[in-house]
Amino acid sequence: xxxxxxxxxxxxxxxxxxxxxxxxxxxxxxxxxxxxxxxxxxxxxxxxxxxxxxxxxxxxxxxxxxxxxxxxxxxxxxxxxxxxxxxxxxxxxxxxxxxxxxxxxxxxxxxxxxxxxxxxxxxxxxxxxxxxxxxxxxxxxxxxxxxxxxxxxxxxxxxxxxxxxxxxxxxxxxxxxxxxxxxxxxxxxxxxxxxxxxxxxxxxxxxxxxxxxxxxxxxxxxxxxxxxxxxxxxxxxxxxxxxxxxxxxxxxxxxxxxxxxxxxxxxxxxxxxxxxxxxxxxxxxxxxxxxxxxxxxxxxxxxxxxxxxxxxxxxxxxxxxxxxxxxxxxxxxxxxxxxxxxxxxxxxxxxxxxxxxxxxxxxxxxxxxxxxxxxxxxxxxxxxxxxxxxxxxxxxxxxxxxxxxxxxxxxxxxxxxxxxxxxxxxxxxxxxxxxxxxxxxxxxxxxxxxxxxxxxxxxxxxxxxxxxxxxxxxxxxxxxxxxxxxxxxxxxxxxxxxxxxxxxxxxxxxxxxxxxxxxxxxxxxxxxxxxxxxxxxxxxxxxxxxxxxxxxxxxxxxxxxxxxxxxxxxxxxxxxxxxxxxxxxxxxxxxxxxxxxxxxxxxxxxxxxxxxxxxxxxxxxxxxxxxxxxxxxxxxxxxxxxxxxxxxxxxxxxxxxxxxxxxxxxxxxxxxxxxxxxxxxxxxxxxxxxxxxxxxxxxxxxxxxxxxxxxxxxxxxxxxxx
Numbered sequence: 185x186x187x188x189x190x191x192x193x194x195x196x197x198x199x200x201x202x203x204x205x206x207x208x209x210x211x212x213x214x215x216x217x218x219x220x221x222x223x224x225x226x227x228x229x230x231x232x233x234x235x236x237x238x239x240x241x242x243x244x245x246x247x248x249x250x251x252x253x254x255x256x257x258x259x260x261x262x263x264x265x266x267x268x269x270x271x272x273x274x275x276x277x278x279x280x281x282x283x284x285x286x287x288x289x290x291x292x293x294x295x296x297x298x299x300x301x302x303x304x305x306x307x308x309x310x311x312x313x314x315x316x317x318x319x320x321x322x323x324x325x326x327x328x329x330x331x332x333x334x335x336x337x338x339x340x341x342x343x344x345x346x347x348x349x350x351x352x353x354x355x356x357x358x359x360x361x362x363x364x365x366x367x368x369x370x371x372x373x374x375x376x377x378x379x380x381x382x383x384x385x386x387x388x389x390x391x392x393x394x395x396x397x398x399x400x401x402x403x404x405x406x407x408x409x410x411x412x413x414x415x416x417x418x419x420x421x422x423x424x425x426x427x428x429x430x431x432x433x434x435x436x437x438x439x440x441x442x443x444x445x446x447x448x449x450x451x452x453x454x455x456x457x458x459x460x461x462x463x464x465x466x467x468x469x470x471x472x473x474x475x476x477x478x479x480x481x482x483x484x485x486x487x488x489x490x491x492x493x494x495x496x497x498x499x500x501x502x503x504x505x506x507x508x509x510x511x512x513x514x515x516x517x518x519x520x521x522x523x524x525x526x527x528x529x530x531x532x533x534x535x536x537x538x539x540x541x542x543x544x545x546x547x548x549x550x551x552x553x554x555x556x557x558x559x560x561x562x563x564x565x566x567x568x569x570x571x572x573x574x575x576x577x578x579x580x581x582x583x584x585x586x587x588x589x590x591x592x593x594x595x596x597x598x599x600x601x602x603x604x605x606x607x608x609x610x611x612x613x614x615x616x617x618x619x620x621x622x623x624x625x626x627x628x629x630x631x632x633x634x635x636x637x638x639x640x641x642x643x644x645x646x647x648x649x650x651x652x653x654x655x656x657x658x659x660x661x662x663x664x665x666x667x668x669x670x671x672x673x674x675x676x677x678x679x680x681x682x683x684x685x686x687x688x689x690x691x692x693x694x695x696x697x698x699x700x701x702x703x704x705x706x707x708x709x710x711x712x713x714x715x716x717x718x719x720x721x722x723x724x725x726x727x728x729x730x731x732x733x734x735x736x737x738x739x740x741x742x743x744x745x746x747x748x749x750x751x752x753x754x755x756x757x758x759x760x761x762x763x764x765x766x767x768x769x770x771x772x773x774x775x776x777x778x779x780x781x782x783x784x785x786x787x788x789x790x791x792x793x794x795x796x797x798x799x800x801x802x803x804x805x806x807x808x809x810x811x812x813x814x815x816x817x818x819x820x821x822x823x824x825x826x827x828x829x830x831x832x833x834x835x836x837x838x839x840x841x842x843x844x845x846x847x848x849x850x851x852x853x854x855x856x857x858x859x860x861x862x863x864x865x866x867x868x869x870x871x872x873x874x875x876x877x878x879x880x881x882x883x884x885x886x887x888x889x890x891x892x893x894x895x896x897x898x899x900x901x902x903x904x905x906x
Contacts, residue, residue: 226249226250226251227243227247227248227249227250227256228246228247228248228249229243229244229245229246229247229248229261230244230245230246230247231243231244231245238264238266239264239265239266240262240263240264240265241262241263241265242260242261242262243260243261243262244259244260244261245259246259247259247260247261247272249261252281253280253281254278254279254280254281255278255279256272256276256277256278256279257275257276257277257278257279258272258273258274258275258276258277259273259274259275260272260273260274268294269292269293269294270292270293270294271290271291271292272288272290272291272292273289273290273291274290275287276288276289276290276291276302283309284307284308284309285307285308286305286306286307287305287306287307287308288302288303288304288305288306288320289302289303289304289305290302290303290304291303291305293322299322299323300320300321300322301319301320301321301322302319302320302321303318303319304318304319305317305319305320305330309392309393312337312392312865312866312896312897313335313336313337313392313897314334314335314336314337314338315330315333315334315335315358316333316334317330317331317332317333317334317358318331318332319331319332325362326361326362326363327359327360327361327362328359328360328362329357329358329359329360330355330357330358330359330360331356331357332354332355332356333354333355333357333358333369334352334353334354334355335352335353335355335358335367335369336349336351336352336353336866337392337865337866337895337896337897337898338350338351338352338864338865338866338867339865339866347378348375348377348378349866350376350377350864350866350867351374351375351376351377351866351867351895352374352375353369353372353373353374353375353898354372354373354375355369355370355371355372355373356370356371356372357369357370357371358370360391365390365391365393365394365397366388366389366390366391366397367388367389367390367391367392368386368387368388369384369386369387369388370385370386371385371386372384372385372386372387389897389898389899392897396420396422396428397420397422398419398420398421398422399419399420400417400418400419400420401417401418401419401420401430401899402418402899402900402901403415403416403417403418403901404416404418404901404902404903404904405901405903406902406903406904406905406906407905408503408505408904408905408906409886409906410438410439410503410504411434411436411437411438411439411503411504412436412437412438412439413436413437414434414435414436414437415434415435416432416433416434416435416444417432417433418430418431418432418444419431419432426449426450426451427447427448427449427450428447428448429445429446429447429448430444430445430446431443431444431445432444432445438466439463439465439466440463440464440465440466441463442461442462442463442504443461443462443463444460444461445459445460445461446458446459446460447459451480453480453481453482454478454479454480454481454487454489455478455479455480456476456477456478457476457477457478458474458475458476459474459475459476460472460473460474460475461473461504461506462496463504470496471496471497471500471504472495472496472500473494473495473496473500473501473504473506474492474493474494474495475492475493476490476491476492477489477490477491477492478490485523485524485525486521486522486523487521487522487523488519488520488521488522489519489520490517490518490519490520491516491517491518492517493515493516493517493538494515494517494538495515495538495540498539498540498541501540505888505904505906513539513540513541514537514538514539514540514541515537515538515540516535516536516537516538517535517536517537517538518533518534518535518536519533519534520532520533521533527560527561527562527563528558528559528560528561529557529558529559530556530557530558530559531556531557531558532554532555532556532557533554533555534551534552534553534554534555535550535551535552535553535555536551536552537549537550537551547582547583547584547585548582548583548584548585548628548629549582550580550581550582550585550588550687551580551581551582552578552579552580553579553581554577554579555576555577555578555579556576556577556578557574557575557576558574558575558576559572559573559574560572560573560574567599568599568600568601569597569598569599569600570597570598570599571595571596571597572595572596572597572598573593573594573595573596574593574594574596575591575592575593575594576590576591576592577589577590577591577592578590578591578592578687580687581624582624582629584624584625584628584629585624585625585626585628585629585632586622586623586624586625586626586628586629586632586633586634586685587622587623587624588620588621588622588632588634588685588687589620589621589622590618590619590620590621590685590687590708590709591618591619591620592616592617592618592619592708593616593617593618594614594615594616594617595614595615596612596613596614596615597612597613597614598610598611598612599611599612603650603652605652606652606653606654607650607651607652608650608651608652608653609648609649609650609651610647610648610649610651611647611648611649612645612646612647612648612649612702613644613645613646613647614644614645614646614647614702615642615643615644615645616641616642616643616644616645616708616711617640617641617642618640618641618642618643618684618708619638619639619640620634620638620639620640620684620685621637621638622634622635622636622637622638622684622685623636626685631686631690632685632686632687633682633684633685633686634683634684634685634686635683635684639683639684641681641684643674643675643677643711643713644674644675645672645673645674645702646672646673646674647670647671647672647673647702648670648671649668649669649670649700650668650669650670651666651667651668652666652667653665653666654666659727660727661725661726661727661728661730662725662726662727663723663724663725663726664722664723664724664725664726665721665722665723666721666722666723666724667719667720667721667722668700668718668719668720668721668722668737669717669718669719670700670717670718670719671716671717671718672702672715672716672717672718673715674712674713674714674715675713675714676713676714676743677711677712677713677714677746677747678713678746678747679746679747681710681711681747684709685709686709686710687707687709688706688707688708688709689705689706689707689708689709689710691706692704692705692706692710692748692749692752693790694752694753694754694759694760694762694780695762695764695778695780695790696720696735696736696737696762696763696764696778697764697778699718699720699735699737699739699762700718700720700737704748704754710747711747712745712747712748713745713747714741714742714743714745715741715742716739716740716741716742717739717740717741718737718738718739718740719737719738719739719740720735720736720737720738721735721736721737722734722735723735729768729770729771730768730769730770731766731767731768732765732766732767732768733765733766734763734764734765734766735763735764735765736761736762736763736764737761737762737763738758738759738760738761738762738783739754739758739759740757740758740759741756741757741758741759742757743757744756744757745757749814750814751789751814752814753780753789753790756783758783759783760780760781760782760783760789761780761781761782761783761786762779762780762781763777763778763779763780763781764776764777764778764779765777772797772798772799773795773796773797773798774795774796775793775794775795775796776793776794776795777791777792777793778790778791778792778793779791779792788810788812789811789812790810790811791808791809791810791811792807792808792809792810793806793807793808793809794806794807795807800832800833801832801833801839802831802832802833803829803830803831803832804828804829804830805828805829805830806826806827806828807826807827807828808825808826808827809823809824809825809826810823810824810848811823811824821849822849823849824847824848824849825845825846825847825848825849825854826845826846826848827843827844827845827846828843828844829841829842829843830842830843831843831859837862837863837864838860838861838862839860839861839862839863840858840859840860840861841857841858841859842856842857842858842859843856843857843858844856844857852877852878853877854876854877854878855874855875855876855877855878856874856875856877857872857873857874857875858872858873859871859872859873865896866895866896867893867894867895867896868892868893868894868896868900869891869892869893869894870890870891870892871889871890871891871892872888872889872890873887873888873889873890874887874888875887875888886906887906888904888905888906889904889905889906890902890903890904890905890906891903891904
């Protein structure tokens, strides 16, 4: 890769080339010269004088010289042919091809680029960095030494340019190594708003033009109940242009020295990343965790990948602050191979779960291997209908409990038609063929259930859906009223399907979103049967940028639906009423409501309300959820809670956010958080406070405080307490 020159080297190159051009116009460069030195130099000047007495070429009067994409400006440029030295004076400015700009009062250089001095220099780097120094010296063709130098990436104040920047590094000596791409500081002081806050005898960072370079990163430190006071020092290692690694040992006062590491590698066809940590604690227990992700494209159709998530025990992630422990209840390890075609999709994968909430239940957690799924979509026929076939293989095994093998095949045909009065019809036929082989101990996992042995079933369904959208314009907007009727004919299922294991249909929730589905159960292990009629009425009003959209509906059956548990809202001949309401008075405010009401007394069986306000970079969100206990519908406890969040831009470069969640059923707080952040062109600050009021195996009760400071192009460091 072509090596970049420093801004002072670029100035020397231009000045030397300009002098050489004045000395021998049209002479070709030496065979060993660098490409930039052989490029011709063009310059303009108000006056060009050759002093025969001193053997000096003098260009003056707004001199401007350019070589390639570099431009040099000065009031006067002198080339001494006796000493081969070039002197530029008077508002010297050099503009590099990459946008870097050098300003100096005077500059004196040799034409071989190896030596040079400048006074009162300032530099603007393309990456936003700013250098200033009383003097600079270039030596050996690679070193640029600044005396009494200052570095910052902060822009000067527009109204008070003499005001100190938000942060700056002052050093007695600054050494820029063009070959190693490093900037070294000697006797350096970090100043915040002109106030010294830290002093170090020596430190270095990569040249701002360097994107990746091996070296020590800024450390992290803090304290926790398990680790005590800790200090973590990361080291970044550039292995190759495609790979890097970060190694971070941690020193603690209560435990031994844990080690954190990360490896990343990008290939032409994909990438992989591995992140892990571990420690042998003072009691001799070995603990750790590993996370990995990989994605690879085989060709334009097929790709493969994996996700690995494992930990030694349930509390490690929380105690060592690894990953998002507040929301992680299950670690999932999966491998997959999938393909996307014009009319098909296929995927083969496997799953390994590690539950973090209750270690005692880990023996009931399944290993899914394999899981295969294939879908094929046919072309639309001349009637406008479409045929679809999908199938799959599923196998789950447990240390204790049900072992399931399942083979599924589904055929579906869907035909949409338009009626003579503007109504819309959809006819659909569906056939599910499912075979099971059940082993293990089904009694140990009653929620999964199933009966040992091999058995299968066929489940056909026919459905017709009718819609009649009625639209009129008036009252300042457009109104829509749309009655919807759906009739479905299928064999009765009842409790006979309890002989089949229930791996993927456990989480049943009847709402307006699945009112018109052929199967209200998620997954395939539980199917809905019987003759039924689904009816709904949708109404909407649109005016300008505002809208109101509502839907209410109910399901009717010829006979009781024994396949649904009591309390699900679907267990009788008449289902509960379900409703949905979306209100958007403008682009900033929205309200969404979803509810379910008992069909006999209209008592609330489910309430879910969310409202959001967004304006000028600020937001406010409130949500309320209420669902009574339904032990037979996999909801043993009542849930009633409220949550809120407020955040966004405060003023200037400041932003913040606060949020909380409260359990109204038990009248106690669940969690809360607060965030304060600052970010401008050169500096970023973030402080995050979280508090959990309940305890689980994975996430304990307690508080956490995290600070992070980012100095652009220099580094970042943080403090955390948890």
